[in-house]
Amino acid sequence: QVQLQQSGPGLVKPSQTLSLTCDISGDSVSSNSAIWNWIRQSPSRGLEWLGRTYYRSKWSTDYAVSVKSRMTINPDTSKNQVSLQLNAVIPEDTAVYYCARARTRGHFDSWGQGTLVTVSS
């Protein structure tokens, strides 16, 4: 049974970098049958898919256009985790952030517990 445990600060100042980590147990970040996603939820934007990374002989990463210039998703095979960095945050980035595993496309079958990140000075 896969479990995803998220960690990271709940408060980030505007213009700084939001960093979150998703620790994976019960699966491998480099599994050939898993895709690791980041999704956020806010009252104004609802649920919003942000990006994903996966390993199929090599690593691939995709991002939503809305965050592509500011976001980095990195797998860490030594720690079996996936991280999210969002640069130059603005108050509109305030949301609950989730990591989620997918078997394919939108098949998000396991979710982290969610991390509320508030962007405020």
Next chain:
Amino acid sequence: DIVMTQTPLSLSVTPGQPASISCKSSQSLLHSDGRTYLYWFLQKPGQSPQLLIYEISSRFSGVPDRFSGSGSGTDFTLKISRVEAEDVGVYYCVQGINLPFTFGPGTKVEIK
């Protein structure tokens, strides 16, 4: 981006009665591989979303058979045959055919 719409946005149901939620996509979700990438999730109060239905009508592991999905192309429906108290929450449809994956606005289901 593909736009997902849901109706109704809220639903109040008597326990034991059926419920139905409609989801429409701005483009067909039928992929050239023959599969239709439409999913349903339930977010219970205070919890992360959980997968209920994948590819229109397949129930995810552990999902009760009172939940069923149907539809094709751009029109989809989630039905609960007999609503139970534990079914309260917000239901979302999601498309997985194109990036970025997009979610519907959600349908809030409450018990009368």
